[in-house]
Amino acid sequence: MEIRGNQERNIAVEVKDLKYTYSKGLPYEKEALVSVNMLVYEGEAIGILGHTGSGKSTLIQHLNGILMPESGEVKVFSEKINNDKKFLKNLRRIVGIVFQFPEDELFAETVYEDVSFGPKNLGLTKEEIDERVLTSLIEVGLNEGYLNRSPFSLSGGEKRRVAIASTLSMKPKILVLDEPTSGLDPLGREEILKLIKRLKNDKNVTIILVSHSMEDVLFLVDRVYILNKGKVVFGGDTVSIFKDKDSIEKFDLSIPEIFMLGEELKKEGFDIEEPFRDVEVAKKEIIRNLK
Amino acid sequence: MIGKDSLVIGQYFPGNGLLYSLDPRNKILSFLFLMIIIFFYKSLFSFIPIFLLVLSFIIISKIPIKSILKGLKPILMLLIITLFFHFFFTPGETIFKIFFLKLTKEGLNKGIFIGSRLIILIMISSLLTFTTSPLELTKGLEFLSLPLEKLKFPSTEIIMMITIALRFIPVLVEEADRIIVAQVSRGASFDEGNLIKRAKSLIPILVPLFVSSFRRAEELAIAMEVRCFQPGKKRTYMKRLTWKNIDTIFLIFIIIFGSLFLFIK
Ligand SMILES: Nc1ncnc2c1ncn2[C@@H]1O[C@H](COP(=O)(O)OP(=O)(O)OP(=O)(O)O)[C@@H](O)[C@H]1O
Numbered sequence: 001m002e003i004r005g006n007q008e009r010n011i012a013v014e015v016k017d018l019k020y021t022y023s024k025g026l027p028y029e030k031e032a033l034v035s036v037n038m039l040v041y042e043g044e045a046i047g048i049l050g051h052t053g054s055g056k057s058t059l060i061q062h063l064n065g066i067l068m069p070e071s072g073e074v075k076v077f078s079e080k081i082n083n084d085k086k087f088l089k090n091l092r093r094i095v096g097i098v099f100q101f102p103e104d105e106l107f108a109e110t111v112y113e114d115v116s117f118g119p120k121n122l123g124l125t126k127e128e129i130d131e132r133v134l135t136s137l138i139e140v141g142l143n144e145g146y147l148n149r150s151p152f153s154l155s156g157g158e159k160r161r162v163a164i165a166s167t168l169s170m171k172p173k174i175l176v177l178d179e180p181t182s183g184l185d186p187l188g189r190e191e192i193l194k195l196i197k198r199l200k201n202d203k204n205v206t207i208i209l210v211s212h213s214m215e216d217v218l219f220l221v222d223r224v225y226i227l228n229k230g231k232v233v234f235g236g237d238t239v240s241i242f243k244d245k246d247s248i249e250k251f252d253l254s255i256p257e258i259f260m261l262g263e264e265l266k267k268e269g270f271d272i273e274e275p276f277r278d279v280e281v282a283k284k285e286i287i288r289n290l291k
Numbered sequence: 292m293i294g295k296d297s298l299v300i301g302q303y304f305p306g307n308g309l310l311y312s313l314d315p316r317n318k319i320l321s322f323l324f325l326m327i328i329i330f331f332y333k334s335l336f337s338f339i340p341i342f343l344l345v346l347s348f349i350i351i352s353k354i355p356i357k358s359i360l361k362g363l364k365p366i367l368m369l370l371i372i373t374l375f376f377h378f379f380f381t382p383g384e385t386i387f388k389i390f391f392l393k394l395t396k397e398g399l400n401k402g403i404f405i406g407s408r409l410i411i412l413i414m415i416s417s418l419l420t421f422t423t424s425p426l427e428l429t430k431g432l433e434f435l436s437l438p439l440e441k442l443k444f445p446s447t448e449i450i451m452m453i454t455i456a457l458r459f460i461p462v463l464v465e466e467a468d469r470i471i472v473a474q475v476s477r478g479a480s481f482d483e484g485n486l487i488k489r490a491k492s493l494i495p496i497l498v499p500l501f502v503s504s505f506r507r508a509e510e511l512a513i514a515m516e517v518r519c520f521q522p523g524k525k526r527t528y529m530k531r532l533t534w535k536n537i538d539t540i541f542l543i544f545i546i547i548f549g550s551l552f553l554f555i556k
């Protein structure tokens with residue numbers, strides 16, 4: 001954390017002039033990414049925003065070599081992604097992706113089996129696997145009581161957490177999440193967000209969050225990239241984008257209410273030092289003003 | 292990943308043109324007629340006009356030749372074997388000889404004749420499926436098989452099942468694609484180890500696929516029930532099939548054109 005804001009931060013992901021077309025050469029080909037440039041530093045959390053069909057999911061599938069660039073390149077920790085089998089295997093350990101509705105991918109008879117699927121594929125020993133399964137379950141707020149339950153007997157929120165745990169058990173350095181909170185109840189949503197924040201703060205995991213929710217973005221990420229029709233149309237830090245009325249309008253975003261509260265209070269003459277990202281900050285600032 | 296372009300057989304190719312505007316019943320009848328009539332042709336020369344006709348249909352419908360060739364791929368092996376046996380195992384006047392294999396003049400003629408017929412057959416059937424959406428096709432089939440209902444044959448139910456199955460193939464492919472991507476991201480691999488290990492590696496794909504298919508089937512059943520669907524009852528349609536004048540003209544043209552070359556020796 002000491003070196004944050006410094007030039008010497010490691011680059012975790014570098015995307016250069018990335019272009020990708022689905023069904024290339026067929027009459028129904030679809031240019032999903034036109035030209036994408038993106039830079040993510042180690043230990044930071046970035047958000048990817050954009051309308052449906054803007055290419056967010058396509059972009060993140062390039063980060064662990066599921067899709068290969070048509071042109072341009074993707075580097076993870078300075079290594080260019082290539083087709084080599086060994087390289088890809090290692091890459092998928094470093095970059096963990098939690099896809100949209102990850103609970104649909106649960107398959108095993110017990111939670112243990114599902115969460116251990118990744119580590120088993122890595123060829124770890126039984127002890128290591130057991131240890132990882134337990135730690136990742138605890139990380140997502142579940143306990144060992146769940147180990148022998150069937151994933152299909154869990155509630156939606158619990159399933160989501162098991163699915164996230166099954167990616168965490170690979171101990172990724174970069175965690176990519178595609179709309180991790182969609183379809184969850186408010187409580188479930190808050191817990192997932194806090195979990196992601198913990199991973200970032202305590203374990204220095206680099207977070208790439210794809211989201212439609214401005215609240216999630218404000219709460220979690222340092223910088224955002226906005227995609228539109230396969231191009232990055234905006235890149236900048238989270239707070240400044242919510243302050244900029246023009247971009248808000250131009251990119252059809254909405255300002256989270258808590259953030260608006262901070263801005264309004266400032267207008268009323270309150271001395272607000274830190275922009276309101278969540279309730280904690282708001283509470284702190286308001287109490288300081290009332291003293 | 293499975294890739295949507297690997298499912299060419301029976302694939303619809305959205306577009307417009309004469310063939311797209313015809314009634315599916317008409318297309319089924321006309322193309323079926325052509326496919327049957329060429330079995331009665333006795334000379335290779337009869338195939339030429341039919342081939343040209345089909346070719347011009349392909350061109351006016353703007354279907355890439357590449358896709359037609361792809362449709363021919365599955366029968367390539369069959370074609371080669373057919374040609375081989377006809378070329379070398381038809382008794383007659385020998386053209387040349389390698390070891391015990393004799394290429395005969397009769398064999399050459401017969402092989403080319405049967406080979407061309409096979410190719411034209413496939414071309415006609417892919418032309419039908421390329422220019423008719425699966426839903427139209429089943430609707431046409433349903434209508435044409437209505438007389439069978441009189442014989443207590445449950446044709447509407449069967450067609451309904453086919454329609455639903457066709458409707459869900461792309462959904463299933465997409466879903467499988469999605470699941471494969473997710474499991475590969477968790478380090479799964481499907482091309483490692485012996486046969487048993489490979490078969491086992493399919494479980495993480497098949498289980499979620501079954502789970503979601505069952506869920507889908509249930510949702511669909513409920514949705515059909517709340518819309519008062521009752522098996523065996525007569526259905527009405529939002530989009531009715533309409534037989535236009537051009538359909539009559541087309542059908543008559545095909546029948547005349549096809550029969551014209553029946554007698555070339
Ligand atoms: N497998 C595919 N084959 C063909 N086209 C695809 C495929 N996947 C996505 N597309 C197309 O590529 C474009 C980008 O899709 P993508 O899934 O990356 O969007 P997205 O930004 O993730 O949208 P959403 O917010 O709805 O998840 C869309 O126009 C989509 O229709």
Ligand SMILES: [Mg+2]
Pocket residue numbers: 056057058100178
């Ligand atoms: Mg998406």
